[in-house]
Amino acid sequence: MKRHSVLRVVAKLFLPYILLFALYVQFHGDFGPGGGFQAGVIFAAAFILYALIFGLRTAHKVASADLLRILMAAGLLLYASVGIVTMLKGGAYLDYNFLRHDPVHGQHLGILLVELGVGVTVAAVMVTIFFGFADRKNR
Amino acid sequence: MIRENLPALQVVIPLMAAPICILFKNGRAAYGIALAATLFAFGAAISLLTQVLGVGPISYELGGWAAPWGIEYRVDYLSGFVLVLVSGMGVVVQLFSPASIKREIDEEKHYLFHCAFLLCLTGLLGIVITGDAFNVFVFLEISALSSYILISLGKHRRALTSAYQYLIMGTIGSTFILIGIGLLYMMTGTLNMADIAARIGPVATTRTVLAAFAFFTVGVSIKMALFPLHLWLPNAYAYAPSVVTAFLAATATKVAVYVLIRFTFTIFGEHFAFEETPVATLLMPLALIGIVVASSIAIFQKSVKRMLAYSSVAQIGYIVLGVSFVSVTGLTGGIVHLFNHALMKGGLFLAVACVVLRIGSDRIDDFAGLGRRMPVTMFAFVVAGLSMIGVPLTVGFISKWFLIQAAIEKGWWPVAALVLLSSLLAVAYIWRVVEIAYFRKPPEGEDRITEAPVSMLLPMGALILATIFFGLNTEATAGVARQAAEYLMGAVR
Numbered sequence: 258m259k260r261h262s263v264l265r266v267v268a269k270l271f272l273p274y275i276l277l278f279a280l281y282v283q284f285h286g287d288f289g290p291g292g293g294f295q296a297g298v299i300f301a302a303a304f305i306l307y308a309l310i311f312g313l314r315t316a317h318k319v320a321s322a323d324l325l326r327i328l329m330a331a332g333l334l335l336y337a338s339v340g341i342v343t344m345l346k347g348g349a350y351l352d353y354n355f356l357r358h359d360p361v362h363g364q365h366l367g368i369l370l371v372e373l374g375v376g377v378t379v380a381a382v383m384v385t386i387f388f389g390f391a392d393r394k395n396r
Numbered sequence: 397m398i399r400e401n402l403p404a405l406q407v408v409i410p411l412m413a414a415p416i417c418i419l420f421k422n423g424r425a426a427y428g429i430a431l432a433a434t435l436f437a438f439g440a441a442i443s444l445l446t447q448v449l450g451v452g453p454i455s456y457e458l459g460g461w462a463a464p465w466g467i468e469y470r471v472d473y474l475s476g477f478v479l480v481l482v483s484g485m486g487v488v489v490q491l492f493s494p495a496s497i498k499r500e501i502d503e504e505k506h507y508l509f510h511c512a513f514l515l516c517l518t519g520l521l522g523i524v525i526t527g528d529a530f531n532v533f534v535f536l537e538i539s540a541l542s543s544y545i546l547i548s549l550g551k552h553r554r555a556l557t558s559a560y561q562y563l564i565m566g567t568i569g570s571t572f573i574l575i576g577i578g579l580l581y582m583m584t585g586t587l588n589m590a591d592i593a594a595r596i597g598p599v600a601t602t603r604t605v606l607a608a609f610a611f612f613t614v615g616v617s618i619k620m621a622l623f624p625l626h627l628w629l630p631n632a633y634a635y636a637p638s639v640v641t642a643f644l645a646a647t648a649t650k651v652a653v654y655v656l657i658r659f660t661f662t663i664f665g666e667h668f669a670f671e672e673t674p675v676a677t678l679l680m681p682l683a684l685i686g687i688v689v690a691s692s693i694a695i696f697q698k699s700v701k702r703m704l705a706y707s708s709v710a711q712i713g714y715i716v717l718g719v720s721f722v723s724v725t726g727l728t729g730g731i732v733h734l735f736n737h738a739l740m741k742g743g744l745f746l747a748v749a750c751v752v753l754r755i756g757s758d759r760i761d762d763f764a765g766l767g768r769r770m771p772v773t774m775f776a777f778v779v780a781g782l783s784m785i786g787v788p789l790t791v792g793f794i795s796k797w798f799l800i801q802a803a804i805e806k807g808w809w810p811v812a813a814l815v816l817l818s819s820l821l822a823v824a825y826i827w828r829v830v831e832i833a834y835f836r837k838p839p840e841g842e843d844r845i846t847e848a849p850v851s852m853l854l855p856m857g858a859l860i861l862a863t864i865f866f867g868l869n870t871e872a873t874a875g876v877a878r879q880a881a882e883y884l885m886g887a888v889r
Binding site: 326327329330331333334337340341344348349350351352354 | 401404405408411412414415416418419421456457458459460
């Protein structure tokens with residue numbers, strides 16, 4: 258679809274805003290509707306749009322299979338290690354109160370990190386699933 | 397610090413090890429990580445069980461939120477016992493796996509095998525340890541999804557279709573369980589098991605709770621492959637890689653039985669579950685029919701794995717039979733058999749895995765002459781087979797002893813007779829393999845078949861020794877099982 262200049266221009270125009278909106282949903286999740294899963298899906302949607310318009314090969318240059326694999330694992334690890342840190346600081350697993358001196362700050366930081374982990378993993382998994390189907394022809 | 401957080405670490409360590417396997421993307425590194433995490437889980441389970449036996453049930457609040465609101469992990473006699481079983485089988489299978497998966501799974505997928513194995517272990521341990529009804533569903537899905545992956549790793553083309561079949565049936569099963577939990581939540585407004593049990597009394601006779609119980613029972617029956625709902629099991633076991641079959645046969649269906657026991661006795665309560673609804677009168681005939689029919693089908697199978705799979709369906713029948721007596725002796729028999737069957741079926745499937753490694757097939761005719769070619773493996777098969785029949789000095793005898801005792805206590809002589817007679821069916825299918833392996837001449841030119849490597853024989857031997865050890869020393873298993881049964885039956889009152 259590279260030859261359709263309208264699509265290309267509009268997509269280019271949209272992409273940064275979709276990504277930005279994903280980040281908004283991600284980091285505003287603790288005040289309003291949103292959170293890691295939704296943000297991850299929106300982020301991946303931007304990526305899939307890019308792949309649809311500019312071709313799989315270009316998309317692979319941005320996100321290689323190795324990078325996606327590492328991100329998938331890293332998100333989950335981030336989530337789980339927040340729990341390990343709270344344990345090391347003397348609390349129960351995922352007891353955010355112990356992350357900071359002030360429990361309120363601790364809760365804030367905890368949910369932010371955990372949701373970030375969810376977001377990273379979900380985005381990476383979504384893109385991987387997309388590639389899993391889209392790459393079948395080339396194999 | 398580790399000690400008080402042990403209930404969480406029990407689940408978290410295998411869970412964290414899984415993505416680390418993915419990061420390394422290397423079969424050997426993944427194996428090291430998986431083995432370390434499984435060993436840790438086993439150690440944690442043993443430590444938890446000893447704590448429970450010493451000071452009584454342990455409760456752990458995840459995230460520091462108190463019980464009815466937050467997620468509670470709860471270890472009592474039954475869950476401690478099943479935790480040890482599941483993680484112990486995990487260790488045995490992990491130790492056994494390297495040589496076997498080298499032959500049966502492509503090299504570049506080894507790290508995926510270890511990752512899926514760890515996730516499956518996480519799910520199974522999580523189901524057992526959690527005290528939260530919705531959490532059970534989440535872990536059920538984790539273990540189910542990863543076992544679909546494990547089954548589809550099989551080399552045979554039909555591994556994919558049987559994994560798909562299992563996926564469809566398994567999804568129906570867990571959806572039913574979820575609907576049941578949802579309806580319970582609707583009526584009681586809580587998801588914590590102990591809290592549901594406390595609040596269910598006034599609403600117990602409503603149609604919604606009855607529907608919840610019906611959905612739950614059918615869903616969990618699919619998951620544990622109770623007789624008419626067992627259709628996914630034979631194919632899944634027959635085409636999965638041999639180690640996966642051994643692991644799933646020893647743990648996955650057992651954990652489903654655990655869920656049945658946990659929900660009926662702890663949440664619904666035996667009075668509601670067995671006196672106000674006809675579940676016991678439904679489960680017992682199904683268990684008995686399952687024992688007879690599945691054992692008979694097993695006799696006519698051409699593939700040894702499939703034969704053992706049908707035998708598993710029959711053995712689930714024995715466990716459910718024990719539960720359906722609704723007496724301390726019966727429940728003890730069911731729980732003991734849950735443990736014992738895991739040992740012997742695990743041993744049998746590992747022996748078949750050794751054979752598959754050497755001759756590349758599990759067809760019963762290809763076993764000809766293996767008694768002389770692979771003496772240790774076939775000896776292990778015979779011992780575990782004797783246990784399956786229920787010969788004294790093996791664990792199989794202990795479970796049948798309790799089941800028959802429970803039947804006699806209630807005065808149900810036909811049931812006791814049927815349990816005895818069904819052992820003859822086990823004799824028939826085990827003997828077929830033994831006869832071919834020991835008394836039939838091997839085909840020409842098969843002299844180069846040798847015994848399986850020591851790395852596989854040792855874990856298998858450990859399981860076989862365990863079937864003898866726990867057959868002689870019943871205090872360790874039957875003692876804990878009786879304590880668990882008494883706790884479950886008493887917990888309702």
